[in-house]
Amino acid sequence: MTPRERIAAILSGILGERVDPAREYTREEAASWDSLNHLRIVLALEEEFGVSVGAEEVVAIRSLSDLERIAQRGA
């Protein structure tokens, strides 16, 4: 699995809907991507990729690609 696929799996698990890694996926298009799920996504990303997400980054995350960029730091 590529990092992007792993992130898509994380998003699918938390948001309860299928997230296709082949295309962009944003917070605006996901009704269930609320602030609580946002925290869950960040925690899961940190655990999965062993990265630490800064406070400003957490607020700035808007999409699957944003998450992918952060995950690459743990590669």
Add this chain to the structure above:
Amino acid sequence: MPFELVSELIGPFMSLWDAELVHSVSDYDPSLAGVLRPNADEDVLLLWIDWRLHRAMDPDVAARWVANLVASHRGSSGSGVPVLINDWPQGAGTDVPDSWVVALGQSLEETTKGLPDCHLVRLERLRKEDCPAFFDPRNDAVAHYPFSQAATIQVARHLGAQLLPALLTPRLKVVAVDLDHTLYEGVLGEDGPGGVRAGPGHLALQRQLLRLKEAGFVLALCSRNQWADVEGLFAQRKEFVLSLSDFASVRVDWSSKADNLRSIAAQLNLHPSAILFVDDNPAELARVAEGAPEVELVLADPAGEKTAAILSRHPGLFRLRADTTSTLRTQDLRANQRRDLLRSSAANPEEYLARLGMEIDLFENHREHASRIHELSNKTNQFNLCLARLTELDVDRLLGPGNLTLTVALRDTLADSGIVAVLAFEVSGSGARLIELLISCRALGRDVEAVAFGRALDRLSELGCQSLEILAKEGPRNQPAMEFLHRFVPDGERVVPVARLREATARAVQRHPAEVRVHR
């Protein structure tokens, strides 16, 4: 402030005591107006408050505001559901000064003390525990939730393994411990009283056991050793935190531990399921699991430290309020061993009771006994006729006008037992209803319950009651109470003439030698 992050972690802790969390979360509502719904059927209501939103208020005003909300909700809805309210930890960020947080904590302590069945979730106390980082500003920025994941786990554990079992299923009463490789390192029979080693972990465990005793749990010793060695150990080892007198029941011999734990339960008049047993030997624990399957088991860490941590968090070993009778209880239970000797040396039961020199004090509607009534109602399993499990609100009502609630204090030549029994009646015209009749297991065997019941019936008669409705409820462990009822109501009627019951009890206790005093 969102609670979901906590609630999704509570389940595993509740599964430790075979419970399941079913919960609902209200809408976000800082005014709390929509949280306190009428006709709610929850077991517990939690007010999960971000106190930073109320920092414009004086701390005392803020605490009284929430207390008044709870009180007025209860007044209007008649709800007796226990309420939990969180305090606030220092250092949670934003512009809330720590002095405000400290003052709020003190005010919440004071105001909730005056509210029956209202308890604090002490976040400030959790913050001071060993938590690497209690706050996470990222969570606060995204969801107005200032706590870290580690803190969230700590809060979930406190709720799921401590507060909720203490509120809903108080059951454990005794912590029984082994000696070798549990309270110290080494084998007493081989190393001798001076040769076994007590490291920091063992002393921490002994301190934790002492804390449990002070919180109201009974300590017992269950070890395969020579009694002389054990006496020598506690006499010689001055660094030990525990002394032999801290143990209400001691079984040091070569019998099986399962038999000895059953014998401890019998001596303390308890069901074996009220005992938690701590031992370092898995084979020994397996034998206890087979021979006394009701006993709860903990595998001890030979270094002691982990055992102390386990006991500090074990479900059922948390008390919501400080216990003021722990010393008295241990002395009374130890006296039960001497009472047994007295009983076996007496020519007959009458002589035994006479030699005890019992004094019974009956207190009528004494409001200062409210917390003891609540405690007894929720702890007593065997001699508990109605299993009413009174809430603090129920107790408040039963001590009020129109009801008769008797508390019974007992002392004899061997020990002061304190308040050991409760008889609570609703009185309405010429009828009364028995809501609660219970007696502490350590006071059984002296027919105190019959004496008190007789006096209560006399008082009901004075109040003009001609019939008594008995709300007896058979449970898994209250056979002694059901047998007591059968003694006076052999046909099992629910409504019984008071005059007939008075005659029956008077006959039963006419030669009871206790000196009885009534305090109105």
